[in-house]
Amino acid sequence: MPPLLRHRRPAGAGPHLLARTATALAGALALLAPVAAAGPAFATEPRTAAVADVEVRVNTQAALGRLSGTARGVNTAIWDSHMNDPEVVGLMKEADVGAMRYPGGSYADIYHWETHTAPGGYVAPGTGFDAFMGTVRATGAQPILIANYGSGTPEEAAGWVRYANVTKDYHAKYWEIGNEIYGNGHYGSGWEHDDHEDKSPQEYAREVRAYATAMKAVDPTIKIGAVLTMPGNWPDGVVGQGDSGDWNNTVLPEVTDVIDFVSVHWYAGGADTTAQDATARLAGLPGELREVRNQLDRYAGADSPRIGIALTEINTNTGGARLTARPNGLFAADAFMTALENGVFTVDWWNTHNGVDRITTVDGETDYGDMGMLSSGGCSGDVCEPAPNTPFHPYYGMKMTGELGTAGDTMVAAASSGQDLSAHAVQRRDGRLSLLLINKNPETAHAVDLAYAGFTPSADAPRVSRYARGDSDITQVADGEASAAQVTVPPYGMLTLTLTPRAGTGPGASAAGAPGTPRLEAVADTTARLTWQGATGAARYLVQERDGAHTHLVGETSGTSVTLRNLPPGSTHTVNVLAADASGRLSAPSDPLTFTTGTPSDAPCAVTYHRDTGWGDGFVATVTVRNLSDTPITGWTMDWDWQTEGQSVSSGWNATFHQTGRHVRVTAPEGAGPLAPAGGSTAAFGFVGANDGPTTDPTVFRLNGAVCSSG
Structure with a gap:
């Protein structure tokens, strides 16, 4: 087995890509009663005898977005000899997979589509583009194709568009420009192949424009995607030599007018990441995706909603442990829905097949260290995986989200009071409500009280699907095991409940x-x-x-x-x-x-906040303050709040710093002179910051309690 058959990138690259996310938020948010026209705030059936230890509340009046046809996706790779096995089609259709990414992570930057070659890598028989498209079409999915940036040209990419959409009429819509190009060595770590002499983000931005021009000249209907770093993940915040900003803040200003989506990757940790670590880090994903949208808003302005966000690689870790076991199945279901609820139009699991790696035992089962959803049938020593295409637990996690909703259904807000029980909800187009409950506790079942705003369930028993210990596939639960008011979720298990609305209620009425x-x-x-x-x-x-x-x-x-x-x-x-x-x-x-919202233009003070440099989980910032009022200010204080958890001031100069939670208070140093009126003088201070998650800039500063304008 070729070494790269088991890894999407050379070993050693993973630690730079660890998700540095915030700790899990505790407690559920209380629901405010909906407006009178919607009926009672919470409508439930009489409670069952069990004493609930978790409460889940669903609000169908708070939409999170609609599921797209490409919501559930998988990666495929040209080194995978099982890529186009007939069994793959059936399994992907059963899981409602709508996107398949090709030709395989970092291999994309050495792959030449016309000759079906990848110099320096292994290409399995039967994995050419037409064979891949046969699987895509049989599945009913949409391809996401990665144009070769590392060793290709805009002309080669345009030729691929011509072949795919003119010659073969494949209607391939989504085209990324390269894979993880920021890993080309520019920031000191170089797993991604890149033949460009200039490996800077400026050069990538210039080339994205050239690729987009050449490719859209062939088919103007295609969607072009640019590669970004995920906020809070290396090399976010790192400014390379000769650059004016980090990767995202250099690329985006130059390409928002020619791209249609951005592509980011997210992994929950390394080889020693526990199931608890992974689920805790998942709590930070919404903030990281929000920062991607903030960056798009900043540089695309009113055009920002046109530009989508694709999470084209996701998994628990890159270290080869705890990957095929039950906890990663729970993680997969939770991760798919968390990302989709936070503005992503496709989530693409790494990988369909990947290959056996480090053998461990998890939850009483053999974990093969395989990042694939389906078995490749390989062996590590005398331990062999099951037959090729045998589903691993992450496959069933993804499949469980298909029980929750399909394209066109609306994701709605759900909150759980249990730290180890996640809740996701979808209102179906026919008015039914589906609820996915994920119990991440390996030992304790949770009795869950259910309550609703904007939805009144009928007296009919809900339809319940289960995936838990002892289940070889998603299993339909007998009537009477759950009600619209309460259900028990087994340890390390998932349930999907689908409820019908009471006649004459809901949006359909x-x-x-x-x-x-x-x-x-x-x-x-x-x-x-x-x-x-x-x-x-x-x-x-x-x-x-x-x-x-x-x-x-x-x-x-x-x-x-x-x-x-x-x-x-x-x-x-x-x-x-x-x-x-x-x-x-x-x-x-x-x-x-x-x-x-912004800051007042006629404020009595002005603040300039500038991130000078960064290194993924830390940064240096300088703050300059001007007094615009008519009187001098002596003994000033400056206050701000971080936008997300996980940011802090480690040390600083020219001021005294104190932080409580997200709130930071900065006090003028002893002996500092007054701030002259009308901007006659400035106060400048700086600090070293740390972040466990995205590095975000404060949105509002207050000088002695007065809101300042910011620039």
Whole structure:
């Protein structure tokens, strides 16, 4: 077996890609009662006799977005001799897989599609592009193709587009430009092949433009994707020699007008990552994805919603342990839904098949250290995997999310009070509600009380699917084992409940359709003007703000725009719009909009915050303060809050620093002179920061309590 058959990149690259995420958030958010037209706040059946230890609340009026046809995806690789086995098609169809990525991670940057060669690597028989597309078409999926940046050219990529979409009429829509190009040695670690003499992010940005121009000249309907680093993961924040910024902040300003999506990768840890470590790190993924969107907002402006986010590689770790075992199946289900709920249009597991590696025992079963969803049938010493294409636990985790919802269904907010029990919810297009519960505790079953806002279940018993110890596949649970009010989730197990709405309730009972996704027309420090496409049958519209599974009404109008007022400067808000018909019955919610208010232009002070350098989990920043008022300021204090957990001030100079939670207070050094009025003098201080997760900049600064403008 060729060495690279087992790894997507040379050994040693993994530690630089570890996800550095925040610790898990504890507790569930309380639900505010919906507006009167929606009926009672929580509708449940009488409780069963079990004493619940976890509460899960679902709010169908808080939409998180709609599932796309490419939501569930897998990676495929040209070194995989089982890539196109007939069994693969059936298994992928059963799991509702809608995306298949090719030709295989780092191999993409040595692969030449026309000759089906990868100099320096191994190419398995029967893995050519046409054979791959046969599997894609039989599965009913969409290909995600990686154009060769490392050793290819824009002309070679354009030729591939011509062959795929003109000659063969494959309608291949998504095309990435290279794989993990930031791993080309520019930042000191070089697992990714790159023949360009200039390996900087500036050169990559220039080449992305050239690739996009050449490829869209052949087929202007294709979608071009640029490679970004995931915030909080190496080399996020690292500024290379001669660069003006880190990778993302150098590439994005130059390409947002020619790309249609960005591609990021996320792994939960290294070889020694435990199941508990992986699930805890998963709690930081929403913040990291939010920072990707923040960066797109910063550089694409009003065009940002057009640019999608693709999570084209994800798995627990890159070290070859705890990969085929049950905990990674739980992780897979949780990770797919967490990413999709936070703005990703496709999540692509690494890998379909990968190969046996380090042998361990997990939860009483052999773990083969294989990053594949399906067995490759290989051996490590005298220990052999099961027959090729035997599903591992992560496959069933992905398949379980197919029980939850399919393309066009709406993800809605769900909150769990249990740290080791995750909850995800989807409202089906036919009005039914599905709920996925994942118990990550290996020893304890959880009795779960269920409550709902915006949804009233019928008296019918829910349809329940289970994947837990003893199950060889997803199993249908007999009626009577669960109710709409309570269910017990076995240890290290997953349940999906699907409930029907009570007759005459839910969005299907409203004569109003769902409004369009709101757009941010204008934003200031305390106001935001939103517009949206109207819905048929709507008499009025309600704008609701979401915080987890908590919602409250912030605007109401009979038109299709509203101005939200009295918002805190520098604050972030997520809103949905619902339509009410003439009888007051509410429609399904729109997709969400997240926006951040600015700072006042006429503020009495101004702050410039600049990240000077970074190294993935740390950074250096300089802050400059000006007094714009008419009187001098002596003995000043400066306050700000980090946007995410995990950021802190390690040390600083020219000031005194104190941090409590996310809040930072900076005090002028002893003996500091006054800040002159009208910007006549400045105060400058700096600090070394640490981050376990994305490195984000504060959005609002206060000088002696007054909000400053920022630049």
